[in-house]
Amino acid sequence: MNAEPCTYVIFGATGNLSRIKLMPALYHLDMAGRLPQGTRILAIGRRPWDQQKWLSEVRDMVQAKARDYFDEAVFLRFSERLYYHQGNIDEAECYRRLNLTLSEGQNFPKNIAFYLSISPSDFATVLSFLSDQQLFSEEYGWRRAIIEKPFGYDLDSAKALQKRISQYLTEEQIYRIDHYLGKGMVQNVLVFRFANVMLEPLWNRNYIDHIQITHSESIGIESRGDYYNSAGAMRDMLQSHLLQLLTLVTMEPPVSMEAEALRDEKVKVLKSIRPIPKEAVHAHAFRGQYSKGHVNGEKVVSYLEEANIPKDSSTETYASMKLYIDNWRWRGVPIYMRTGKRMAKAQSSISICFRHPPLQFFRDTQVQCTNANWILMGIQPEECIRMEMTVKEPGLEMRTRTSSLDASFRNEDEKAIDAYEDLLLDVLKGDRSLFLRFDEVEYAWRIVDPILQTWATERDYIATYPAGSWGPEDNRLFDKESQSWRSSLTPESK
Numbered sequence: 001m002n003a004e005p006c007t008y009v010i011f012g013a014t015g016n017l018s019r020i021k022l023m024p025a026l027y028h029l030d031m032a033g034r035l036p037q038g039t040r041i042l043a044i045g046r047r048p049w050d051q052q053k054w055l056s057e058v059r060d061m062v063q064a065k066a067r068d069y070f071d072e073a074v075f076l077r078f079s080e081r082l083y084y085h086q087g088n089i090d091e092a093e094c095y096r097r098l099n100l101t102l103s104e105g106q107n108f109p110k111n112i113a114f115y116l117s118i119s120p121s122d123f124a125t126v127l128s129f130l131s132d133q134q135l136f137s138e139e140y141g142w143r144r145a146i147i148e149k150p151f152g153y154d155l156d157s158a159k160a161l162q163k164r165i166s167q168y169l170t171e172e173q174i175y176r177i178d179h180y181l182g183k184g185m186v187q188n189v190l191v192f193r194f195a196n197v198m199l200e201p202l203w204n205r206n207y208i209d210h211i212q213i214t215h216s217e218s219i220g221i222e223s224r225g226d227y228y229n230s231a232g233a234m235r236d237m238l239q240s241h242l243l244q245l246l247t248l249v250t251m252e253p254p255v256s257m258e259a260e261a262l263r264d265e266k267v268k269v270l271k272s273i274r275p276i277p278k279e280a281v282h283a284h285a286f287r288g289q290y291s292k293g294h295v296n297g298e299k300v301v302s303y304l305e306e307a308n309i310p311k312d313s314s315t316e317t318y319a320s321m322k323l324y325i326d327n328w329r330w331r332g333v334p335i336y337m338r339t340g341k342r343m344a345k346a347q348s349s350i351s352i353c354f355r356h357p358p359l360q361f362f363r364d365t366q367v368q369c370t371n372a373n374w375i376l377m378g379i380q381p382e383e384c385i386r387m388e389m390t391v392k393e394p395g396l397e398m399r400t401r402t403s404s405l406d407a408s409f410r411n412e413d414e415k416a417i418d419a420y421e422d423l424l425l426d427v428l429k430g431d432r433s434l435f436l437r438f439d440e441v442e443y444a445w446r447i448v449d450p451i452l453q454t455w456a457t458e459r460d461y462i463a464t465y466p467a468g469s470w471g472p473e474d475n476r477l478f479d480k481e482s483q484s485w486r487s488s489l490t491p492e493s494k
């Protein structure tokens with residue numbers, strides 16, 4: 001697919017996401033020569049800034065995030081693409097003027113991508129104003145809307161939002177973004193599984209004991225208190241990013257990499273997940289909130305002491321859950337997922353634990369019990385694919401130890417690109433394979449809704465964990481004594 005010149009219209013352009021991700025990503029795409037000639041970026045913001053001020057703001061955003069070095073010549077070229085449109089997104093006037101700018105200025109390509117980097121409560125309003133101005137009509141070029149997560153607050157609100165936005169847009173025009181799908185290592189999960197014949201025969205309930213998915217962060221909620229307190233870890237990470245990882249690890253091979261083929265397989269996994277009845281929520285899910293502690297040697301405050309957090313908040317900053325996929329491949333294999341803020345270490349990983357081999361062969365030796373084989377996929381910050389195997393220790397005795405085989409994903413001179421670069425380019429190409437279809441979002445909500453509903457009625461109890469730890473004691477989720485959270489990607493310290 002070819003990327004076509006387009007006008008990127010960014011709502012919320014002065015906000016955090018645009019600052020740390022979108023503008024730097026667009027600059028890096030320009031630097032790599034991947035932005036089609038003629039591409040323009042029109043920022044919409046409330047602040048009374050002129051073009052001069054906007055350019056200096058973007059310069060700061062890009063300089064702060066430039067990979068390796070800031071290239072003045074590239075920035076000069078990039079800045080010629082940039083425009084600022086001052087307006088209040090709650091007022092029709094903003095859109096009337098926007099329409100005039102887009103249609104009169106010869107500069108702006110008629111293919112338009114509207115990026116909604118705004119509060120989810122504003123999604124429908126902005127789309128309805130754009131639609132009033134006929135800005136989604138594809139008479140002169142394609143029109144696409146990129147919608148950030150969270151898509152809805154629960155199943156009902158997601159359905160209501162979908163109903164509302166489908167009055168203005170066709171499904172082909174909607175790009176629901178989950179930036180995890182743009183991460184190089186996440187895409188590598190598919191390559192690892194489907195481009196290597198050795199794994200497929202083992203990738204099922206006959207050989208796999210359980211699967212773990214961890215996303216831990218050492219940062220807290222930063223300046224996002226209002227948003228975070230209404231979302232919590234389950235909505236913020238588990239319902240979206242972690243369930244997406246789960247689908248990639250467990251889905252059947254799609255017939256092609258084409259968007260619908262890929263999404264059909266992901267939806268089949270989500271549909272096969274055993275529903276959690278309300279009375280079983282405590283056996284399947286756990287939540288916690290950080291108390292004060294130390295992270296990387298620095299003293300940090302508790303969640304309740306963070307800015308904009310009510311003193312009696314029971315919002316979870318840690319959430320874990322156990323799921324089962326009731327299909328032929330996975331029935332009976334528990335999948336454990338956890339995420340948390342202010343944990344010991346920032347790490348995203350998928351760990352697959354294989355069953356123990358029968359050991360009678362070693363009966364008369366000093367080998368008491370060998371470790372299970374694991375496949376470890378580090379997503380960030382360490383990117384790796386590792387297989388842990390048992391080998392004999394050198395020497396006269398028959399003893400064993402664990403050794404790991406590494407399939408490195410990237411050489412040192414191959415720089416990581418940010419997920420947003422990949423995804424922003426896919427929008428220009430019209431490739432929706434790394435964006436979510438509504439049924440994916442819907443089934444993901446169906447999975448977590450009973451948990452959220454139960455937690456909402458039990459507001460007075462939530463476990464705590466010291467900031468800087470690996471989270472609260474939630475071992476009761478595990479089916480067997482031999483199972484526990486794996487926090488390390490190396491064999492020495494499990």
Ligand code: BG6
Pocket residue numbers: 217236237348
């Ligand atoms: C976002 C969440 O979607 O993902 C944040 O809202 C979280 O709370 C972030 O910190 C994690 O993304 P990444 O790419 O830093 O792992």
